[in-house]
Amino acid sequence: MDESIYLDEARDPLIIAEGWMKDGKDVAIATVVETWGSAPRPIGSHLVIDAEGNFHGSVSGGCVEGAVVTEAMDVIGSGKARMLEFGVADETAWQVGLSCGGRIKVYVERLG
Amino acid sequence: MDPYVLKTLNEERRARRAVVVVTDLGDGRDRIVREGDQVAGDLGAAIANAFRTGNSRSVDAEGRTFFLNAHRPRPRLVVIGAVHISQALAPMARIAGYPVEIIDPRTAFATPERFPDVALHAEWPEDVLKRAPLDSYTALAAVTHDPKIDDFALKAALDARCFYVGALGSRKTHAKRVERLLALGAGANQIARIHAPIGLDIGAASPAEIAVAVLAQTIHAFRSRGLEEKGAVA
Numbered sequence: 001m002d003e004s005i006y007l008d009e010a011r012d013p014l015i016i017a018e019g020w021m022k023d024g025k026d027v028a029i030a031t032v033v034e035t036w037g038s039a040p041r042p043i044g045s046h047l048v049i050d051a052e053g054n055f056h057g058s059v060s061g062g063c064v065e066g067a068v069v070t071e072a073m074d075v076i077g078s079g080k081a082r083m084l085e086f087g088v089a090d091e092t093a094w095q096v097g098l099s100c101g102g103r104i105k106v107y108v109e110r111l112g
Numbered sequence: 113m114d115p116y117v118l119k120t121l122n123e124e125r126r127a128r129r130a131v132v133v134v135t136d137l138g139d140g141r142d143r144i145v146r147e148g149d150q151v152a153g154d155l156g157a158a159i160a161n162a163f164r165t166g167n168s169r170s171v172d173a174e175g176r177t178f179f180l181n182a183h184r185p186r187p188r189l190v191v192i193g194a195v196h197i198s199q200a201l202a203p204m205a206r207i208a209g210y211p212v213e214i215i216d217p218r219t220a221f222a223t224p225e226r227f228p229d230v231a232l233h234a235e236w237p238e239d240v241l242k243r244a245p246l247d248s249y250t251a252l253a254a255v256t257h258d259p260k261i262d263d264f265a266l267k268a269a270l271d272a273r274c275f276y277v278g279a280l281g282s283r284k285t286h287a288k289r290v291e292r293l294l295a296l297g298a299g300a301n302q303i304a305r306i307h308a309p310i311g312l313d314i315g316a317a318s319p320a321e322i323a324v325a326v327l328a329q330t331i332h333a334f335r336s337r338g339l340e341e342k343g344a345v346a
Contacts, residue, residue: 005188005211007125018122021115029113033137033170033179044168044181081140107179109140112115 013057017048026051027111028072032059037102051076059106072108081109120144128185128247132162135179185249192265193256194221200323202230215240237265251276251330270302276333278310
């Protein structure tokens with residue numbers, strides 16, 4: 001359990017996003033805005049992505065981050081925010097999903 | 113997200129101040145609301161709730177959908193006095209989610225043997241609090257019984273608007289303490305925030321039972337802090 005009362009600057013996604021911004025990089029911020037059932041990460045959790053596909057933080061237990069990063073590249077390009085929804089993984093389909101059985105909504109926006 | 117919002121958000125988080133980021137999910141516009149800022153209507157009520165509970169959520173107001181992301185500092189408990197009560201309080205509070213720091217300049221009391229796995233400062237509160245100031249997400253319990261050690265920390269806790277301030281001692285002891293704090297420049301309404309005798313009245317007798325009473329009072333103060341401050345000076 002993390003017991004520090006101070007920010008973990010080296011791993012905090014919002015601190016990292018600000019650092020990227022100062023370095024002149026294009027950045028997208030993904031945020032869990034709604035959850036249903038057993039979602040792996042709480043509402044408000046962030047994943048931050050740069051234009052090269054580097055990312056920090058998480059919006060799930062690793063199940064959907066790949067898809068969010070791909071969408072984030074488009075958002076960085078277009079500047080238009082997107083709302084993504086992920087549900088239970090369907091074994092017969094190609095789509096990504098959450099193995100835990102929950103559903104999440106992720107808002108992806110460009111920084112600036 | 114507006115770059116200025118991100119910069120401000122990180123500044124506030126580093127300074128251990130609570131903020132809510134309000135994002136209009138329709139047009140993507142966002143802004144920072146600080147604790148105590150006045151926001152009218154249903155949105156204002158939802159923001160106040162986010163500050164109080166620490167829960168982030170989407171809310172429909174004024175015909176729009178907003179996402180409220182609550183960023184609250186982690187609460188902590190600073191204990192003045194490396195005494196028997198503190199030995200029980202430190203592990204209990206940590207389990208309850210309130211990391212503890214203990215300050216006591218008496219090196220015979222403040223030893224790592226008596227306090228394993230606790231942030232322990234064998235120094236005067238004046239020196240420690242200069243480095244790591246108190247804030248409104250910190251609780252302070254003064255349990256040394258010694259005015260030379262307790263008084264400065266109590267005054268500092270009142271000035272920093274700590275969400276909980278408790279002081280060990282009988283009513284008689286506390287009456288004398290009130291006089292001293294008044295002399296130090298504390299206001300009567302500030303001093304009235306001190307919980308003394310310390311702890312919820314559960315009939316605690318042993319040091320460990322007193323620790324339970326102090327922890328329960330701390331939790332109550334934290335969970336009701338938004339309600340308590342309603343109507344108070346913003």
